[in-house]
Amino acid sequence: MEHPRNLPWKKTKDPYTIWLSEIILQQTRMEQGTPYFLKFIAAYPTVQDLAQAPEDEVMRLWEGLGYYSRAKNMHFTAKYIANELDGVFPNTYKSIQQLKGVGPYTAAAIASFAFALPHAVIDGNVYRVLSRYFGIETPIDTTKGKKEFSQLANKLLPPQQAATFNQAIMDFGATQCKPAQPKCVNCPMRSDCSAYQTKKISFLPKKSKKIQRKERFFSYIVINSTDVVFLHKRIKKDIWQNLYEFPMIEHTKLLSGYELEKHPFFQQFLIGRHFKIVQTSKTYKQLLTHQKINALFFDVQLKGQYLNEIKDEQEQLVTVPKEDINQYAFPKIINNYLADYWEKEMQQLSINF
Numbered sequence: 001m002e003h004p005r006n007l008p009w010k011k012t013k014d015p016y017t018i019w020l021s022e023i024i025l026q027q028t029r030m031e032q033g034t035p036y037f038l039k040f041i042a043a044y045p046t047v048q049d050l051a052q053a054p055e056d057e058v059m060r061l062w063e064g065l066g067y068y069s070r071a072k073n074m075h076f077t078a079k080y081i082a083n084e085l086d087g088v089f090p091n092t093y094k095s096i097q098q099l100k101g102v103g104p105y106t107a108a109a110i111a112s113f114a115f116a117l118p119h120a121v122i123d124g125n126v127y128r129v130l131s132r133y134f135g136i137e138t139p140i141d142t143t144k145g146k147k148e149f150s151q152l153a154n155k156l157l158p159p160q161q162a163a164t165f166n167q168a169i170m171d172f173g174a175t176q177c178k179p180a181q182p183k184c185v186n187c188p189m190r191s192d193c194s195a196y197q198t199k200k201i202s203f204l205p206k207k208s209k210k211i212q213r214k215e216r217f218f219s220y221i222v223i224n225s226t227d228v229v230f231l232h233k234r235i236k237k238d239i240w241q242n243l244y245e246f247p248m249i250e251h252t253k254l255l256s257g258y259e260l261e262k263h264p265f266f267q268q269f270l271i272g273r274h275f276k277i278v279q280t281s282k283t284y285k286q287l288l289t290h291q292k293i294n295a296l297f298f299d300v301q302l303k304g305q306y307l308n309e310i311k312d313e314q315e316q317l318v319t320v321p322k323e324d325i326n327q328y329a330f331p332k333i334i335n336n337y338l339a340d341y342w343e344k345e346m347q348q349l350s351i352n353f
């Protein structure tokens, strides 16, 4: 291809670097993922460096990228390679695909880019180019569609030039045959492109389903004193696993201040103590792939001498000095709240969000 994209991980054949970039870029736009890749490769230049990093540090570096199970799987895999495989990256498609967090797409990318193995990489760009050029209307989110596109891409792939072919077709999709307003006017494939000839460009590729999002409602209790705050680590198998948040009540709707005070979870550690809800935030929203999160933050102030006595039943709360709060990794919705409501306070404590 004459105009390849100049991406920092493309100049290497190091499987660790390629794997790291592919994990970071899963379900993430290139512009968003690139600064994270640069941060990670600077902090952890080798798989051993990543394997030895504390989990909280990895999560903190990942903060804001979403899909946090990726970070967890990535850290697990780094430890597996460093400890069980003596730091040597697997070098066959099958063994690469067995790594946690690595699916067919990522395995094909590592196999072809790092080891020159003949496996077609099929990302959104490739689906788009193939469906338009060949006029394929099979929905790409069906088993039948995935199989059909995979067979076609692997048939087109020149075995001796797998990496070049994969990179070229992805770059072509990203820069020329773009989702909206593809550059058909100067496209060298125009005369043979089925979608161009039949005016079906905007209909291809096809998808079968609309995403159904489950709506969830989180009422956060920001227990606040002059110098400390309570946080809770999300350890359950759910969204945002291993990130921190304020103690929270999930309900079928957002709670009012009155409903909050009556709730058993709230009463469990605050009943009988002198507290006051001094502020209720606006409603915050965050869209995830399959969920819509609504959150409200109640700023609850209470007298300092009680703070050390407070514990929830699972003892998952941690008391954090306010000036250390930026050492914890939070979901985006909490960072947005902190930026809005705590900015002044944090500036006084010389903390930058």
Ligand code: SF4
Pocket: 129, 132, 133, 176, 177, 178, 182, 183, 184, 187, 188, 189, 190, 193, 194, 195, 196, 201
């Ligand atoms: Fe894509 Fe347009 Fe080129 Fe067809 S003519 S391959 S739709 S850019």
